[in-house]
Amino acid sequence: MKRLLLVCLIVVTAFASFAQDSIRFTSAASLMMIGKAKPTDSIFQRIDSVETKDMPKAVQALAKNSAGIAILFETNSTIIRAKWKLESEKFYSNMPPISHSGLDLYCLKNGKWQYVMVGKPAKGTADQDQVIIQNMDSSMKQFMLYLPLYNTVNDLQIGVQENAEIRKPAQPGINTTKRVVMYGSSILQGASASRPGMAYPAILQRKTGYDVINLGFSGNAKMEIELAQYLASVPADLYILDCIPNPSPEQIKERSYNFIKYLRQQKPNVPIILIETVFRENGNWDQKVGKTVSGQLEEIRKTYDRLKKEGIDNFYYLTTDKLIGNDHEATIDGVHLTDLGFSRMADAVLPLIRKAMKK
């Protein structure tokens, strides 16, 4: 009798442990997606290929990266696992793989988004499969899962315990009726955040609760009028332009006034925040780099003065000295911000967002 009980116990334990480890996958596409300018055919990219056809080739490619896109869901599973298919294996000397190709999980706790854990990409495979977190309590929680910053995601499946619930959140922790649309360079796209959630648009998203759309195009935010046309077509309550690092001083001179003017004419009631470029740290030493950045600053200030003289309103301007502190420690490579730089940058932009959105 005792022996029978023992056998039963072993079988039950084994089954319980099997049941616990048995994971059911749900397509992220069926959950809630934030950080999207508009719907796209290939759902984990930022701009639809049809809409990028008049944009520069580099922007067309970068628009497929999943920067700023996140999935919201609720589950009571004690484990969260993810399978994600990457377009290609990337190497950036200035980004950890978690940042360019990994996932970043947050949970809503007492009304605030708190970091949980990352999905670490493994080397040498496009098909990633990782347990992100386990051994949690089984209360129902709302999660936000950020997608990779500098890669393209062709599929994403979220795994929970076989018997757990997973669903769109009843009360989303991000208010998608308040939309902040950001256009900019590699810095905006998220280089060099340690993980997707530390790109500064993502920090601002969590701090404001607004839906922040990341339209950062590494090395290619050059203010072509096609981009202004696209931005004007995106539903927005606020535009933030952080696009001075990429164009040459000449391009800023030629394009910036028309770019901003066009956007304002198309969307007269939407406030605009214009951010001067971060002064490249190596520009303090490399006189050629320093001269270029000074030239960029000079040209955008002329545009700003011209717009102010014309009486532009509902327009906010953030100068370079306010962005990343003055200890020269906020970048990885003189240009791209680390989490230290991004948290300073978010602190600098946040008060202007609050002001602009209050109006």
Added chain:
Amino acid sequence: MKRLLLVCLIVVTAFASFAQDSIRFTSAASLMMIGKAKPTDSIFQRIDSVETKDMPKAVQALAKNSAGIAILFETNSTIIRAKWKLESEKFYSNMPPISHSGLDLYCLKNGKWQYVMVGKPAKGTADQDQVIIQNMDSSMKQFMLYLPLYNTVNDLQIGVQENAEIRKPAQPGINTTKRVVMYGSSILQGASASRPGMAYPAILQRKTGYDVINLGFSGNAKMEIELAQYLASVPADLYILDCIPNPSPEQIKERSYNFIKYLRQQKPNVPIILIETVFRENGNWDQKVGKTVSGQLEEIRKTYDRLKKEGIDNFYYLTTDKLIGNDHEATIDGVHLTDLGFSRMADAVLPLIRKAMKK
């Protein structure tokens, strides 16, 4: 005559530009080296193989990494280039290549160390060769070049203009007669700083001007008595122990008291700062991880109480709540600190160093 002058001009210009680009390399071994516990046969490693022979295998291997080692030199070259030979190509999902395998250059400006630029490692080669900075003015400056955090460097050559001077600094910006010896885990070794200069021992080195020795051994700072014996053999004005993240609660119970006691007996006049472990961010969610960290904290506190009861003096203790802030944003993967975490960590430790070194 005019034509002849033109030809002359072209020849002179071409020669000048050739001369400017012509780089002379100097072995870093012939310059000044800091961040070294003691001299070693293979000069860019931290502990000599003869001295690691009684240490665990993993520590033997990690002791060859160049974490914390930096080269000081003066030059009036307008360009600084480096060739460095890496032991192997590394992949860490939680570190950018610049951090694990790159170089990080600072310059002494008005008595402060200011970031200049990094040496970015290229993919697929052990023989790195990069221009770090160019187009500088030609005044004589003092530089500090940090070596990779998580790789082994077999050779390092520093390139300057053919006709420029390069030499050991006459008045080094780091005081090598004040030595802070730090023993710890991956966090101390520098995971996941964005670049070598942002590991927190390096930040502390620049802020204090002391020679800070990085004896961080990723995953393997487990307080074996052999490590205490080695530490006691290293000339030190201050010991900092940040070794609680790696050992199990049981190991802390068994080893920590004896470890600290041994160090104090051997070096009765050298102050000790003991740092509790960072509370792993994922431990706020993964109950198993949380329990382990709580266990580590419980055991090290018992050791601390026992030492205090015995009246240990010249001993400083830093608790977990003081280390990396409370916004949960300071890590890349729940464990390893980003530049944001490291700058907070440095801020937390710095006052204790000042206090301890004043005595």
